[in-house]
Amino acid sequence: MAATPLSTTDDMVTAKEIPSQQQQQQQQQQQQQQQQQQQQQQQQQQQQQQQQRYTTGRRWNHNDSPPTTPPPENEFQDLVVPSSSEPVDINADPLVAVIGVGYVGTHLVEVFSRNYQTLGFDVSAKRVLELRHIFAGYRGVSLTCDPSDLVRATHFLISVPTLLLPGNKVDTSYLRSALNTVAAHARPGSTVVIESSVAIGMTRDLLGPLAKLRGYYAGMSPERVDPGRLEPAAYAIPKVVSGLDDIVPGSLSAIVRLYSAVFDRIVPVSKPEVAEMTKLYENCQRMMCIAYVNEMADACRPHQIDPFEVCSAAATKPFGYMPYRPGVGVGGHCIPVNPHYLLSNGSFPLLAAASEAMNRRPAKIAERVIERAERVARKQNGGGKPRVLVVGVGFKAGQSTLSNSPGLALAEHLSVSGKVDVHFADPLVSQDVVPRIPRLDHDAWNRETLSSYSVIVVTVHQVGLDFALLDGLEGVDIEWWC
Incomplete structure (x- = not known):
């Protein structure tokens, strides 16, 4: 049959x-x-969830697990394989690498070099040159900007900046970059400790997956150094330490062994979240107390009360009171920033209010200074444009750093207003770093020049200035905030 x-x-x-x-x-x-x-x-979605982890502001209590959105397990899978896969010999002499040698990192290099070979790593070649001058007389300290040198290290201390993005969101980029560098060079069995201030849960979220993947002992030990403070020495400040023992058993023991050789007192805590909260609680308590004493100072004004006299009198109470003094605001990398790390995943209404009040304070003082300057100028020259001098734009006494400086913020608010001619005086801060506001040269710090200002606002008692020249200046309004 034929096929159909x-x-x-x-x-x-x-x-x-x-x-x-x-x-x-x-x-x-x-x-x-x-x-x-x-x-x-x-x-x-993963990035949004990770960012939301630090921006939700969700309230949680001690019965909750921390509100975390951990990064995926494969976050570090694509990193460069360490140049040596040989595990760290636990009997070998430690070589401690400090990742990020800014102010905090410099103290870590100094402290750990007392007992260990120490390697300071910074991405800035210029900074490394500066550090080589600082540590020129130190034995056992080497400094580099070449990450391949890190392969020799057995312990890694991360002390990179933890800053804020626009909108006061937590910036994890420096920390992630540092962890990538560690992952590319650290051997299995290395110990990795985050010293930077971080939000609650960030050590577990960011370091935990890497520690599990590569077999690192891992934990968190918040730095406690204070710029400009010489006593107590860094090694004499009790050191809080923690480990991710639930991820890599033995982490806390490894960290305690390392730190106990250089610090007088070690304070082990149960987990990194406790260490993180300890650091933030310390700094945020300080900020809230300063905000409160500033409110007290403002309340003293209409009653013609000297707030500094009140502070001195209150400080005579031998219990239940900690002395604070009013000021233009708070500056530096920690005190103004840390509240936003706590607020990123927790509800703190009092802290939020204090932080907002502190942010507004330089502008508030600027408005009052302008009014006073205009009144004084009418008496001085019949109403010509007032001149205002802001003394001290470093963020605190003895410091040239401008990070979140309240004195600089005050000067900028005055300048932007256009209602006064504003200058600044600070022996530690050059004109180059504050190009927008004229600097009063040191040679011009004399009674004749100072008498030409309507208002002089002293924000910090900066070294190198003879403040006795301000006594008895006729016709000049002096406002002290230190």
Whole structure:
């Protein structure tokens, strides 16, 4: 029997059901594009969740587990494989690497070099040159900007900046970069400790997956150094330490062994979240107390009460009172920033209010200074444009750093107003770093020049200035905030 031929209709159906090679390629390309889009969407969702982890402001209590959105287990999978896969010999002499040698890192290098070979690593070649001068007389200290030198290290202390993004969101970029550097060079069995101030849960979220993947002992030990403070010495300040023992058993013991050789007193705590909260609680308590004493100072004004006299009298109470003095605000990398780390994943209404009040304070004082300057100027020169001198723009006495400086913020508010001619005086701060506001040269710090100002605002008692010249200046309004 002859085979029945396909009908014309069957031919048409078959042609439609069997796509051409070009159509198949197009379908494959579409599928690949869809897969790529899905992967991008997943990555974006993960990033949003990770960022939301530090911006939700959700209230939680001690019965809750910390509100975390851990990064995926494969976050570090694509990192460079360490140049040596040989594990660290626990009997070998430690070589401590400090990642990020700014102010805190410099103290860590100094302290740990008392007992260990120490390697300071910083991404800035200029900074490394500065550090080589600082540590020129130190034995056992080496400094580098070459990350390949880190392969020799057995212990890694991370002390990089933890700053804020616009909108006061936590910036984890420096910490992530440091962890990437460690992951590319640290050997299994290394010890990795975060010294930087971080939000609650960040050590577990960011360091935990890497420690599990590479077999690192890991934990958190918050720095406690205070710029400008000479006593007590850094090694004499009790050191809080913690370990991720639930991820890598033995982490706390490894960290205690390392730190106990250089610090007079070690304070082990149960987990990194306790260490993180300890650091933030310490600094935020300080900020709230300063905000309160500033409110007291403002309340004294209409009653013609000297707030500094009140502070001195209150300080005579031998219990239940800690002395604070009013000021223009708070500055530096810690006190103004740490509240936002606590607020990123917790509810602290009092802290939020104090932080907001502190942020507004330089502008508030600027408004009052302008009013006073205009009144004084009318008496001095019949109402010409007032001149205001801001003394001290470093963020605190003895410091040239401008980070979150309240004195600088005050000067900028005065300048932007356009209502006064403003200058600043600070022997530690050059004109180059504050180009927008004229600097009073040191030679011009004399009674004749100082008498030409309507108002002089002393924000910090900066070294190198003879403040006795301010006594008895006729016709000049002196406002002291230190």
